[in-house]
Amino acid sequence: MDFTFPKEYQLLRRIIREFAQKELAPIARKIDEEEEVPRELIDKAAKLGLLGVPFPQKYGGMGAGEMGYCIVMEELNKVCGSLAAIIGAHIGIGAMAIHLDGSEELKEKYLTPLARGEMIGAFGLTEPGAGSDAASIRTRAERDGDDYILNGSKIYITNGKLCDVVSLLAVTDPSLGARGGVTAFVVEKAFPGFSVGTVEDKMGIRGSDTTELIFENCRVPKENVIGEVGLGFVTFMKTLDIGRLSLGAACLGASDLALEKSVQFSKIRQQFGAPIAHKQSIQFMIADMATEIEALRSLVYRTVWLVDTGQPFSREAAMCKLYGSEVLHRCVDRAVQIHGGMGYMRDYFIELMYRDARITEIFEGTSEIQRIVIASDIFRQVGVRISP
Amino acid sequence: MDFALDEELRMFQKMFRDFAQNEIAPLAETLDREERPPLETLKLAAEQGFLGAPFPEEYGGSEIGTIGYCMMLEELGKVCMSTAMIIEVHSGVAAMCIYLDGTEEQKQTYLEPLALGEKIGSFALTEPGAGSDAAAIQTTGVRDGDDYILNGNKIWIINGDIAETFVVFAKTEPEKGARGITAFIVEKGTPGFTVGRNEKTTGLHGIPVTTLFFDDCRVPAANILGGEEKLNQGFATAMKALDYGRLGVGAVCLGVAQGALEAGVQFACEREQFGGPIALKQAIQNFIADTATEIEALRYLVYHTAWLVDQGQKYTKEASMVKLFGSEVAHRAVNCMLQTHGGYGYIKDYPIERMYRDVRVSRIFEGTNEIQRFIIAADILREKGLKIKP
Amino acid sequence: MRIIVPIKQILDPSGMTVNRRAERIFINREEYIINPNDKNALEEALKLKDGQGAEVVAVTMGPERADDALREAMAMGADSAFLLTDEAFEKADISVAVTVLGKAIQKIGDYDLILAGCQAADTGAGQLGPRLAEYLGLPQITEVRELVAAGDDKVRARRNQGQGYAKVEASLPALLTIAQDANEPRYPTGAGIINAYRKWEVTVWGASDLGLEAEDLKPLTEEKRISFPPEREFGTKITGAPEETARELVQYLKAGRII
Secondary structure, rough: OOOOOOOHHHHHHHHHHHHHHHHHHHHHHHHHHHHOHHHHHHHHHHHHHHOOOOOOOEEEEEEEOOHHHHHHHHHHHHHHHHHHHHHHHHHHHHHHHHHHOOOHHHHHHHHHHHHOOOOEEEOOOOEEEEEEOOOHOEEEEEEOOEEEEEEEEEEEEOOOOOOOEEEEEEEEEOOOOOOHHHHHHEEEEOOOOEEEEOOOOOOOOOOEEEEEEEEEEEEEHHHHHHOOOOHHHHHHHHHHHHHHHHHHHHHHHHHHHHHHHHHHHHHOEEEEEEHHOOOOOOHHHHHHHHHHHHHHHHHHHHHHHHHOOOOOOOOHHHHHHHHHHHHHHHHHHHHHHHHHHHOOHHHHHOHHHHHHOOOOOOOOOOOOHHHHHHHHHHHOOOEEEOOO | OOOOOHHHHHHHHHHHHHHHHHHHHHHHHHHHHOOOOOOOHHHHHHHHOHHHHOOOOOHHHOOHHHHHHHHHHHHHHHOOOHHHHHHHHHHHHHHHHHHHHOOOHHHHHHHHHHHHHOOEEEOOOOEEEEOOOHHOOEEEEEEEEEEEEEEEEEEEOOOEEEOOEEEEEEOOOHHHHHHEEEEHHHHHHOEEEEEEEEEOOOOOOOEEEEEEEEEEEEEEEHEEEEHHOOOOOOOHHHHHHHHHHHHHHHHHHHHHHHHHHHHHHHHHHHHOOOOOEEOHHHHHHHHHHHHHHHHHHHHHHHHHHHHHHOOOOOOHHHHHHHHHHHHHHHHHHHHHHHHHHHHHOOOOOHHHHHHHHHHHHOOOOOOOOHHHHHHHHHHHHHHEEEEEEO | EEEEEEOOEEOOOOEEEOOOOOOEEEEEEOOEOOOOOHHHHHHHHHHHHHHHEEEEEEEEEEEHHHHHHHHHHHHHHOOOEEEEEEHHHHHHHHHHHHHHHHHHHHHOOOEEEEEEEEOOOOOOOOHHHHHHHHOOOOOOEEEEEEEEEEEEEEEEEEEEEEEEEEEEEOOOEEEEEHHHHHOOOOOOOHHHHHHHHHOOOEEEEEOOOOOOOOOOOOOOOOOOOOOOOOOOOOOOOOOOOOOHHHHHHHHHHHOOOOO
């Protein structure tokens, strides 16, 4: 067994950390207040290859695999939850769907500009009546000659406003339901009939937009089908499967920072004649945070190893997302507590981290869904089939 | 980065698993009921080299490396925490002291029989007035010619009743506190050394938890662990050995948690309520998923720490994390799986009942979890330039 | 145009803490980086490569781990890299480093420009550039703030001088040391980092490859002791209400002829 990161990944981590500290950290609060990540920053990130980390270099990506992607998400989420959310939706699910099941032509047409950051992507699954119950989506795609006509709406789509293309799931045959009746498409913002609706006002990750997408007789060419007609649900589930691992990595990064801020604060803040770091209550919270973070770290990177060596990873990826988001929640909660009143003030970064963290237990598959994924995998191995 | 088990480790794992299932598991309930140690299986385990797992062959060990050692403890912990802990304390703490700091002669004389399992080892530190505050021990060691006279008593000593080789900590210079503690190797039968009664405990009934009495017990100066130059340096030895011991406890807890999970999954598949197996109910699925997730996280924390040991890197903080996290995960796992068993979880026919009683002390012995938290926090703060005290 | 950039791998200073009282330096995080000022030199070379085309060669003398510094340089855009490593180099002082680097540069040959950092963040000596130029018999322009133009056998630069600057021209080949404020070094691209380790080669040369014998590698200096500079004298602390302290401060400044 070997727990060392290969050298290229050690260097990658250091460079991303420098980039994040220099370019991102100084404007993180501003991003939250102005609810926008400046385009120049996204472009700078794209120049480094941050918008296509896991994708092969032949498609304009960094060629850094799942390990590179998780390292990037870990380091970025430490500094700015909003940018991490944008990149997570863009790479982890938006472009990923095309990478996993798109034809060669589709990859050349869309994956390359996405990986280079020339286009921004999004993942269009959720609808008003279809959240955890993704199979009950209603957006319709009707065949019309060489095209499909899209009608319906999606909500809560990260990058909905920012994106140029969205990987979208629509019903092609209502009689077949999720098995055979649902197809994945790449839909360009530019296609007539595609409009952007409400941009939500959120608790956190306010620098990333969470938006309603509206399709009114939107014409999509048949070449834009991702994978096979009717098998879109399979594509989307595969995509979410791998997308969740990087979220675990992102939670790891933010938890690490919550710990660092807590340690720093506890050294400086004096009460009862000494830094609060001398009080057991504080020490114990720090110890608990550090312990959970270490456990999460090994869990995440071992799951990365499973992916990069072509082994099954669904259960473990769900564990990373479930555990990562819950560890993050506990860490930012303890961190706020350690900061006392200051943890509630917008002058302090931990306040922002607390708001940004909460969504991680909900988006990209709620914790409840993750538990179903894990439990059904465990029970499947002993012959019992369970469903949501 | 590589998480694959090589050929050798996979072989070990199978061997440990088979031995644990075939030899150790059938005896677990008996030990608990009869409140006695598993002498027969310890002998079998010794023959397989289990009692000297971490040590090099030149001292009678089986040299399987720390990752292999943790695997062994995990497999044992799955089926019988008592047996696992007896072996863990014997090899990972008591014998480990001698391996880490003993003279060459002491290693030949005392370590070898322990590694071969010919004798059982025990680690005697705790006293009525010195638990977490280990430096406050009051057993004294006073120089008399070429010997030291030991006076005092030790409580809650694991393996006390079945051990023949004891590492005993005494104050040779009481005014110096922790820097006045010396470690002595004391053999059973030494005049003045009596093994007292065993405690009646909630669980781990297979482990003798014994009081030891030292009444003018004469021990040659040659039995100072590490020789005369290690006089007054026993505390450092204890701390080093306890580091390794904590990792072992974490590995045992990993096994206990895994054993509980497997029992819970099986029960959930069989038990029917509301028209089907309770495995179909989300509440039960959630218990299973959460338990399995924490166990996975613990597993790689354990193996990462074991790897650090084998790489020769510092691992004090990580070992404390393993013990802290392991005991809490094991407790939650057993508790959750007991709940999954419903009423049956309270009946002695089901192993989960015993596991619940067995696991509770894991958050207390080998350094309470409060002490572990202190160690972790102290390490983190020290790196940032702040020194804290317990 | 061939540009050679000597770089140095140093311990990341941000991973160290200094305890003056104990006169000790603690290494909390052992991480190695390219000397930041050398990155300025590398950036200048890469700018020339981007602008008019050039071949950029990175060279370092160091232990085997210095390979990582060269990989980073390649990831930033250097076309090739040379690692000069040998047990015989371990006791090197600046004179030996110059000999080794000089020989290597001569062996690489056919260069137009050598761009180096002004000083290393660990020693702060600032000797490499000038000594290397002397060894190679090259004109040197130090503390370059702006490399104005290079080509047609000439290089023109603006260098920091006193409170202002000077415009200097030299014939090629020449050695320039680049000031810290000359540019903002680019980030290596992620793809560059991946490729630097997986696809590209670093050429390794030892003492024998450079034709260097033991006598050539004898250091001229020997490090006898490292100590901290003496504590600065405390100034005067002025406390009180703002009007009073302002008045007092003005008196001090007047007395010191600062105003």
